Amino acid sequence: MISKKKNLFLILTLILMLITAACSKETNNVEAINIDNQDAEENYYIFSDALGTEVVLERKPERVVSLLGSYSETWALAGGSLAGVTDDVQKEGRMEITNDIQIVGTVKEPNLEGILSLNPDFVILTPDVDNQVKIAETLKQLNINHAFFKVEEFEDYLNMLNICTDITGRKDLYEENGLKIKKDIDDILYKVEGAKKEELKVLFVRAFSSGAKAKKDDNMTCTMLDNLGTVNIAAQHPSLLEDISIEEIIEEDPDFIFVTTMGDEQKAIDALKTGIGTNPAWNSLSAVENDRYIILPKELFHYKPNAKWGESYRYLAEIIYPEIFN
Amino acid sequence: MKAIDTLQKLSIPKSLINYKKAYNFFVISFLLILLIVLIFTSISVGSSSIEISDIFNAISGNGQLTSEYKIINYVRIPRTLSAIIAGSGLAISGLILQSVLNNALASPTIIGVNSGAGLFTALATAFFPANLSIMPLAAFIGAFLATIAVYYVARKTGASRMTIILAGVAVSSLVGAMTDTVLILFPDTVISRTSFIIGGLSGVTMNRLLMPGIIIFFSLITTFIFSYDLNVLSLGDQTSKSLGLNVDKTRFLFIILSSLLSGSVISFAGLLGFIGLIVPHISRLIVGYDNRILIPTSVLIGSSFALFCDILARTIFAPYEVPVGIIMSFLGSPFFIYLLLNKKRRLMYD
Amino acid sequence: MIKLNNVTSGYMGVNIIKNISLSFEKGKIISIIGKNGCGKTTLLKTASKIIEPYSGDILLNGKNLFDMTSKESAKIISYLPQNRDIPNIRVYDLVMHGRFPYLGFPRIPAYEDKIKVQEALHILEIEKYKNKNIRELSGGQRQKVYIAMVLAQDTDIVFLDEPTTYLDINHQLEILEIVKDLKKMGKTVVMVIHDLNSALTYSDMVCLMDKGEIKIYDKPQVVYESGKIEEIFNVKCHEVGASDKYEKQYIFSFMSA
Numbered sequence: 035m036i037s038k039k040k041n042l043f044l045i046l047t048l049i050l051m052l053i054t055a056a057c058s059k060e061t062n063n064v065e066a067i068n069i070d071n072q073d074a075e076e077n078y079y080i081f082s083d084a085l086g087t088e089v090v091l092e093r094k095p096e097r098v099v100s101l102l103g104s105y106s107e108t109w110a111l112a113g114g115s116l117a118g119v120t121d122d123v124q125k126e127g128r129m130e131i132t133n134d135i136q137i138v139g140t141v142k143e144p145n146l147e148g149i150l151s152l153n154p155d156f157v158i159l160t161p162d163v164d165n166q167v168k169i170a171e172t173l174k175q176l177n178i179n180h181a182f183f184k185v186e187e188f189e190d191y192l193n194m195l196n197i198c199t200d201i202t203g204r205k206d207l208y209e210e211n212g213l214k215i216k217k218d219i220d221d222i223l224y225k226v227e228g229a230k231k232e233e234l235k236v237l238f239v240r241a242f243s244s245g246a247k248a249k250k251d252d253n254m255t256c257t258m259l260d261n262l263g264t265v266n267i268a269a270q271h272p273s274l275l276e277d278i279s280i281e282e283i284i285e286e287d288p289d290f291i292f293v294t295t296m297g298d299e300q301k302a303i304d305a306l307k308t309g310i311g312t313n314p315a316w317n318s319l320s321a322v323e324n325d326r327y328i329i330l331p332k333e334l335f336h337y338k339p340n341a342k343w344g345e346s347y348r349y350l351a352e353i354i355y356p357e358i359f360n
Numbered sequence: 361m362k363a364i365d366t367l368q369k370l371s372i373p374k375s376l377i378n379y380k381k382a383y384n385f386f387v388i389s390f391l392l393i394l395l396i397v398l399i400f401t402s403i404s405v406g407s408s409s410i411e412i413s414d415i416f417n418a419i420s421g422n423g424q425l426t427s428e429y430k431i432i433n434y435v436r437i438p439r440t441l442s443a444i445i446a447g448s449g450l451a452i453s454g455l456i457l458q459s460v461l462n463n464a465l466a467s468p469t470i471i472g473v474n475s476g477a478g479l480f481t482a483l484a485t486a487f488f489p490a491n492l493s494i495m496p497l498a499a500f501i502g503a504f505l506a507t508i509a510v511y512y513v514a515r516k517t518g519a520s521r522m523t524i525i526l527a528g529v530a531v532s533s534l535v536g537a538m539t540d541t542v543l544i545l546f547p548d549t550v551i552s553r554t555s556f557i558i559g560g561l562s563g564v565t566m567n568r569l570l571m572p573g574i575i576i577f578f579s580l581i582t583t584f585i586f587s588y589d590l591n592v593l594s595l596g597d598q599t600s601k602s603l604g605l606n607v608d609k610t611r612f613l614f615i616i617l618s619s620l621l622s623g624s625v626i627s628f629a630g631l632l633g634f635i636g637l638i639v640p641h642i643s644r645l646i647v648g649y650d651n652r653i654l655i656p657t658s659v660l661i662g663s664s665f666a667l668f669c670d671i672l673a674r675t676i677f678a679p680y681e682v683p684v685g686i687i688m689s690f691l692g693s694p695f696f697i698y699l700l701l702n703k704k705r706r707l708m709y710d
Numbered sequence: 711m712i713k714l715n716n717v718t719s720g721y722m723g724v725n726i727i728k729n730i731s732l733s734f735e736k737g738k739i740i741s742i743i744g745k746n747g748c749g750k751t752t753l754l755k756t757a758s759k760i761i762e763p764y765s766g767d768i769l770l771n772g773k774n775l776f777d778m779t780s781k782e783s784a785k786i787i788s789y790l791p792q793n794r795d796i797p798n799i800r801v802y803d804l805v806m807h808g809r810f811p812y813l814g815f816p817r818i819p820a821y822e823d824k825i826k827v828q829e830a831l832h833i834l835e836i837e838k839y840k841n842k843n844i845r846e847l848s849g850g851q852r853q854k855v856y857i858a859m860v861l862a863q864d865t866d867i868v869f870l871d872e873p874t875t876y877l878d879i880n881h882q883l884e885i886l887e888i889v890k891d892l893k894k895m896g897k898t899v900v901m902v903i904h905d906l907n908s909a910l911t912y913s914d915m916v917c918l919m920d921k922g923e924i925k926i927y928d929k930p931q932v933v934y935e936s937g938k939i940e941e942i943f944n945v946k947c948h949e950v951g952a953s954d955k956y957e958k959q960y961i962f963s964f965m966s967a
Contacts, residue, residue, distance in 0.1 A: 121680075138679055143562060145679040146435050151408040153427045168563030172434050175565065462795065588817035591803075592810055598791040601760050603863065604784025604811035649798045 081197050083181040085161055091179055095156035095201065101144045101169075102160045103128050104338035105183055108191065109158065111211040111341050112198035117152045120144060126337045144169060155179060156201075187257055188343045192216060211341040218344035222351050222359075226263055229358045235288040236264045236354075237321070241306050242296040255294065255335045258350055264290070280315055290354060291321045293329045294336045303329065328353060384653045387646060391660035395444075398667040402440040403432060405671060407678035434565075441573070442564040443670040444663040446629045447639075449576040451662025452583055452655060453621035454636025455643070459590050459651065460614045463525055467637035468503075468622035471615075472531035474633060476506025477626040479539040486546035503623030506531055507615060559630035559685040561670050572624035579620045580659060587651035590614065594649075634688040635662055638696050665692065711736045711898070712757055712775075712787075712867060717766030719756040725764065726752040727922045734867070734915075739893050740900045741909035744919035745942065750902040751792070751871055753919065757900065758789035758869040784811035788863045790856055792871040792902075801847075801855050802840040805830055808862030830861040834888065850881025857888055868892060870901040874908065886912050906943075907960045910934060918942065934960065 079091045098114055100106040103122035110116065110129055118138040123129060131137065136152060139145035141160070146169055149157065157173055157180035159166045173180045183194050192212050199208035236259050238249050248268040249256055256266055267286040271279070295302035311317070321327050333339065334346040352359045404415055414428040450468070457466040468474055480502025510527045583590075592605050593614075600607050622636065643658040666684075669691060673684040713733040720726035727749040734740050734757070742750045755761045757768060759775055768775040775783060788808075797804075808830070809823040819827075831837045834854045844852050853873065860868055873889070874882040886908055892899050893914075903909045909916055910930040917927045920942050926933050933939065940947050945962045952958035 136679075140680060143560075143681045143683075145407055145674075145681060146563065147406045147408050147431050147674075148679040150431045150435060151427050165560075165563050168565070168568075171565045171567065172563070176430055176434060585816065588810075588813070591799075592807055594797050595799075595804075595807060596791065596794050596797075598755075598760050598789065599794065601780070602758065602784065602787075602789035602791075603807060604781040606780050650803065 079201055081181075081200070084184040085182045087182070089179060089181045091156065091201065093155075094203070095179065097152060097154045098156045098158065099138060099149050099152060099154040100158040101138070101163075101166055102141055102158070102183075104185065104340060105158045105160070105194070107340050108185075108194055109198055111207060112195055113202040113204035113207045114198060117154060118149060127333065141166075146172060150176075156181075158183060160184065185338055186252075187254055188216070188219065191338065191340055191343065215341060215344040219347050222344075222347050223261055225358055226351060226355060230263050230355060234264045234290065234354060235267050235286055236290045236292060237267050237283060237286075237288040239291065239293045239306075240296060241293055241302040243298060243301040243305050246293075246306060246309070254338070255292070255330070255346075258347055259292070262347070262350055262354060264354065280313060283319065284315055287320055289321060289326060291319070291327045292335075292350075293327070294332065295329070296336070299332065326353075384647060388653075388656060388660070391657065391664065395660055395664045395667070398664055398671070399440055399444075402443070402667055402671050403436045405675055406431065406436055407674060438564050438566050438569060439561055439670065439674075440667065441566075442561045442569055442628060443666040445569065445573050445576050446561065446625045446632060447635060447662035447664070447666025448580060448659040449572075449621040449625040449662075450632060450635040450666075451639035451643075451658040452580055453618045453625070454638075455640035455651075455654065455658050456583060456590070456614050456618040456621075457636070458640055459594055460611050460618075461525060462594060464641070465637070466525065466528075467633070468618070469633050469636070470525065470532070471528040471618075472506040472510050472535060473503045473619055473622045474626065474631045475532045475535040475539065476502040476504070476509075477623065478502070478631060479535045479542070480505075482539050482542045482546075486542055497627070500623045500627045503626055504619050506535060507619035507623075559632035560673075560681075560683050561629055561666075562674075562681060564628055568628045572627050575620055575624045579617050579624075580655075583614070583617050584652075584655050586610075586613070587655050590651045632666075632685050632688070634685065634692055635666060638692050639665060642696060711771060713769045714757060715767050715769070717756060717763045717768060719752055719761060719763040719766075721752075721761070725922065727756070727919075729766070730924060731766075732917065732924060732927055734898055734900050736866070736898050737893060737896055738898055738914040739889060739912060740898070740915045740917060741913040742900065742902045742917045742919060743904075743906055743909050743939075748919040749922040750919055752922075754869050754871055754900065754902050755789070758787050758867075759783050760789055760791075781811045784863070784865075786865055787867045787869065788860045788865040789869040790860055790871060790873065792875065794856075796845055796852070799844060800840075801836065801842050801844055802827065802831075804844060804855055805840075805858045805862050808859035808864075811863065826862045826864060830858040833861060833891070834858040848878075848881075850877050850884065853877060853881065853885060854888070857885070861892070865897070867898045867900065870899065872902055872904060875904055882908075906939065906947075906962060910960045911957060940965070 077090050078093045081089055083089050096115075097117040098109060099118035100109055100116060101120050103120060103126045106116055106119045106123050107128040116135050118136045119131070120139060120141045121137050122141050124131060124137075136148065138148035138152070142163055143165055149169070155178070157169075157178060159170055159180060159182050161167060161182045161184060170180055170182070183190075185191050185194055192215075195208055195212040199205050199212075238253070238256055238259060239246050240249055240253075250266065250268045251257070251260075256269075259266060267283065267288050270286070271282045293303075293306065316322060319327075330336075330349075334342060334349055339346045348359070404410065404412065408427075408431060410428045410431065414426075415432060453473075454467045457468065457471055458464060460466075461471075477499040480498040484498035510531045589605060589610055592600050592603055593607065593610055595603075597607050600610075625632065639662045640654070640658055643654055643661050646661075647653050647657045665688070669687040670684050672691075673682045673687050676682060711733060715731055717730045718725055718728050719730075730753060742753060744750050752761070756763050759768075759780075762776060770778070770783065770786060775787075805827050806819060806823070809819060809826060810817075812823060813819065828837075831840055834857060836851065836854050836858060839847060839851065839855070844855055847855065857873070870889070874885050877885065882905070889899050889901065889912060910933070913930055915927065916930050916933045918925045918933060918938055925942060926936055926938050928936075934947065934949060939945070943962075944965050946965050948961045948963070950959055950961055
């Protein structure tokens with residue numbers, strides 16, 4: 035009995051020692067890494083990331099890992115090369131995965147080991163995924179440069195492209211993939227402003243395999259529709275639940291109904307058909323009757339279009355104002 | 361005269377008692393070796409392959425800042441530790457609840473700990489969306505408050521064992537409904553919450569592990585010290601009172617310990633639900649119901665199991681990770697059924 | 711010796727027993743009898759510190775029972791409830807639990823504790839079961855194990871709640887003989903018992919309760935002669951057969967309208 039208790043105490047002290055040993059080693063490591071850094075004299079580039087943290091790049095990054103598909107594309111559009119990406123790059127059809135690029139897990143669960151084994155000197159993250167926030171903590175301890183970006187609207191993309199092209203030094207690409215797009219968009223909006231007659235009503239729906247939600251704002255497509263001078267009827271009827279209320283829609287009778295799909299596109303469309311599509315009231319809406327019920331392509335209206343943002347605007351503008359744009 | 365008789369009789373049964381002690385010693389030693397093997401495996405294995413020599417360099421601090429070094433010290437070692445801490449914490453939390461509530465189905469989920477943690481995390485991410493590091497603290501506070509609520513309700517209504525279970529179910533349901541409401545009102549918090557609900561050990565840093573680790577360590581020690589009292593408690597309220605145990609106070613102490621354990625685990629690992637329910641049963645099938653041996657056994661089995669599942673979680677589909685909670689259910693349930701069918705010993709309270 | 715002064719007690723705010731005053735004399739066997747719901751078990755539980763009275767006090771050898779710590783009182787009083795879960799435990803370990811009030815920190819049994827447990831097992835003649843799981847024993851054997859636990863607890867006063875109910879007749883008699891042995895050791899035994907005959911033949915004092923009050927508390931002979939048993943239970947009671955071989959017994963028959 036007594037010897038057994040001794041055994042157990044030994045085990046417990048062993049575990050305690052392991053914990054304290056690991057902790058103390060960690061602080062040693064951080065110091066070691068810090069000392070290296072202080073020798074660097076002139077920094078390459080400094081900026082503030084989306085969380086307001088100051089990011090200091092001592093030299094131009096050569097091995098970059100990006101943990102969100104659209105950011106990977108933005109970095110590539112800025113002329114940068116990638117060492118590691120998340121698998122949504124493939125799913126969203128952003129770019130070819132060559133042999134030099136490693137997949138380091140998913141957006142929601144990036145593989146820290148995979149990231150570290152690439153010996154990155156710069157990591158791009160999104161603050162919307164808590165696992166990425168956790169990974170940033172470890173990157174910070176290891177003194178690996180990293181930055182959070184948050185892109186919701188075109189301006190955010192433009193800002194990010196600006197910073198990225200500052201880092202890569204390819205301001206020509208900022209012109210080509212950023213400012214030129216802005217000009218295209220401004221042109222379109224200017225034309226609309228001048229030529230449109232009335233404010234058209236639209237409804238924007240995001241459909242997925244188990245249902246559909248009407249979106250009010252906080253969404254890039256809604257922003258585009260808003261900028262194009264239309265009125266989003268969901269914004270007129272704020273209901274917290276974002277569920278589609280057929281009565282309100284009939285009351286407003288929007289001129290256009292736009293749909294994007296999440297997940298499997300075909301399943302979402304089918305769900306719409308067998309759900310609200312069977313409702314005769316729905317089929318009596320003028321938008322449905324006049325063929326203005328439109329499924330929008332994912333690459334332009336669900337995934338961040340990045341350099342194709344101008345195309346997205348044009349796509350919508352041609353549908354909404356055919357008289358102006360055809 | 362009687363004393364001499366009994367003295368003589370003492371010498372015979374000693375061997376019988378030692379048989380059980382030898383068995384227990386064997387079990388503990390075996391489990392300890394198993395755990396050590398798993399620890400080494402966990403450190404050596406991952407989505408990137410690392411040479412053994414590099415591993416030793418990394419641990420002893422010789423290697424310079426190579427990626428192997430970073431991976432060992434910043435990914436695998438913290439991960440290994442978190443699995444051990446989470447596994448043992450949850451196992452004992454469930455064991456305590458099952459013992460104190462005299463109910464084989466008791467677990468942190470039942471008494472509302474997980475729901476409480478879930479609600480407060482949802483609230484935290486809804487109202488402070490930018491500050492994701494607030495989540496662990498919120499989880500812990502929620503777990504604790506839920507446990508206190510359950511205990512308060514139970515006390516008011518007589519604190520019998522059944523009342524506590526019912527109170528736990530009631531609190532769980534109410535809190536669950538509140539959480540769902542928060543999610544409907546603030547749907548964009550969903551992203552931050554998904555990994556929390558499933559539970560996982562990825563991305564844990566030593567910082568995040570320190571406070572929960574210390575709390576869990578001391579809670580485990582305390583539980584072990586009072587393990588005999590836990591035995592007495594299982595004789596029933598009236599018998600325990602007759603034997604001089606302060607039943608209410610003891611039960612309260614253990615419930616606090618249980619929520620400290622599970623709350624701490626939730627704060628860094630999310631809602632890992634399986635271990636708290638099953639590991640105590642598995643341990644009981646192997647060493648019986650005496651908490652003095654059951655507690656160390658459960659610590660070892662819980663840690664080993666969590667470690668094993670975590671190793672699988674990060675290597676089966678590398679570089680993709682399977683959430684560790686899913687692996688736990690897949691592995692644990694069939695094994696548990698197997699044990700039930702093959703052992704003659706029965707569960708605590710059939 | 712335990713003395714109850716004007717004790718009122720019950721559950722959930724409801725009074726079951728009211729203004730009870732009595733004392734249990736040292737070294738005696740006291741039976742508490744009465745119809746279901748009269749408060750026998752409530753009285754037992756209150757006197758043995760399992761539940762706290764709403765008013766009145768209980769003195770244990772002059773000291774207030776509820777001023778003592780649980781451990782202190784557990785060394786003097788023990789209580790064996792009627793309904794128990796059957797835990798999964800070895801006989802030896804269960805009897806060892808009787809030593810709980812004496813175990814310090816850490817909870818490791820000392821040599822003396824082990825001796826007491828051995829004695830208890832020996833006296834109850836259950837040594838051969840010591841390594842068995844109590845779930846494998848019959849009801850009667852199990853009851854003996856519990857009494858061994860109470861014996862190991864080494865208390866002056868033992869409260870038993872219906873110790874013979876549900877047992878086979880041979881075990882019932884065996885338990886009652888053990889109760890007599892407990893008295894021989896100098897212990898005071900207070901038991902609630904349904905079997906009126908056993909109550910009258912084995913006890914030194916009989917306490918008859920009805921509706922939360924004590925109707926009579928006296929020697930068995932006096933209680934029998936008072937006729938209160940017949941009155942309260944609505945039965946006829948006859949004393950029979952005192953002879954060389956058998957002590958007198960009591961027979962009960964239905965009271966026809």
